[in-house]
Amino acid sequence: MPRIAVISDIHGNMAALDAVLEDLADQRPDEVLVGGDLVGRGPEGSAVVRRIVELGWPTVRGNHEDYLLAFRRREVPDEWLRDPEWSASRWMAAELGADDVGFIDSLPFTFTSRLAPELRLVHGTPNSNREGIGPWSSERRMAEHLASIAEPLLVCAHTHRPLHRELPDGTVVNVGSVGLPFNGDRRAQYAIFEPRRAREGAPVEGWSVELRQVGYDLEATLRIYERSGFLERGGITARLLRIELEKASPVLVPFMTWAEARGVAPAPEALDRFFEDFEPGQPLAPFFDRLRNG
Numbered sequence: 001m002p003r004i005a006v007i008s009d010i011h012g013n014m015a016a017l018d019a020v021l022e023d024l025a026d027q028r029p030d031e032v033l034v035g036g037d038l039v040g041r042g043p044e045g046s047a048v049v050r051r052i053v054e055l056g057w058p059t060v061r062g063n064h065e066d067y068l069l070a071f072r073r074r075e076v077p078d079e080w081l082r083d084p085e086w087s088a089s090r091w092m093a094a095e096l097g098a099d100d101v102g103f104i105d106s107l108p109f110t111f112t113s114r115l116a117p118e119l120r121l122v123h124g125t126p127n128s129n130r131e132g133i134g135p136w137s138s139e140r141r142m143a144e145h146l147a148s149i150a151e152p153l154l155v156c157a158h159t160h161r162p163l164h165r166e167l168p169d170g171t172v173v174n175v176g177s178v179g180l181p182f183n184g185d186r187r188a189q190y191a192i193f194e195p196r197r198a199r200e201g202a203p204v205e206g207w208s209v210e211l212r213q214v215g216y217d218l219e220a221t222l223r224i225y226e227r228s229g230f231l232e233r234g235g236i237t238a239r240l241l242r243i244e245l246e247k248a249s250p251v252l253v254p255f256m257t258w259a260e261a262r263g264v265a266p267a268p269e270a271l272d273r274f275f276e277d278f279e280p281g282q283p284l285a286p287f288f289d290r291l292r293n294g
């Protein structure tokens with residue numbers, strides 16, 4: 001039976017990727033697939049792209065590939081090319097080499113595993129690489145996603161939160177994030193799949209799914225934030241991304257939403273006030289509700 005590993009959402013974090021590559025060398029899967037978001041939200045996008053190209057592993061296109069390509073081509077609103085809160089994206093887009101850009105632009109939206117064609121890989125959902133499946137997603141919604149594809153196993157990422165659901169018509173797995181987990185566990189995350197069959201050649205009856213966590217040298221990545229100039233030149237966004245990495249939970253979107261709701265400029269000076277209102281790791285839905293209701 002083939003064993004298939006899926007890694008995703010590396011987000012320019014080489015130390016995390018290297019730790020997963022070492023774990024994969026022990027696990028020796030028959031195939032490795034990559035779920036996108038190699039770049040964005042981290043300073044080593046180019047190094048990650050080059051490593052994945054070298055490995056030759058099939059890769060789908062994440063929303064951060066789309067996003068940095070748009071910055072590279074200046075196909076973004078004018079203020080994104082100008083305002084300080086977008087300086088991290090400008091830095092990450094500029095950090096990519098011409099070959100990296102060509103590679104990420106060639107990536108397909110979805111494919112199935114070569115060894116187990118019952119496994120369909122997407123970045124977010126079968127409809128979009130910008131919407132995600134997370135612990136908050138209803139089983140009805142997950143069943144709709146499964147119904148929209150021909151395969152019984154839907155593998156996705158994007159929300160940076162690992163998840164495994166067995167539904168009447170199939171299985172949904174989110175493999176989490178190698179480089180920037182959001183579930184409070186800083187370790188690099190990925191998953192290994194193995195089809196279950198009564199005998200060789202018989203139809204797949206189900207999947208054994210192993211969600212793995214691999215510790216890595218987070219301090220090394222934090223040092224790259226400094227050494228590469230990302231922290232200094234990436235403005236408020238780079239600072240918030242660094243906090244996300246340390247806390248393994250979302251901070252950037254809560255901050256931007258908070259700043260807009262409070263009518264405050266999204267600048268470093270606002271951080272102290274923000275952290276009086278927001279504790280990283282707290283449930284997001286009530287926080288956003290509170291902002292909406294004043």
Ligand SMILES: [Fe+2]
Pocket residue numbers: 009011037064158159160
């Ligand atoms: Fe991501």
Ligand SMILES: [Fe+2]
Pocket residue numbers: 037062063064123129158159
């Ligand atoms: Fe994503």
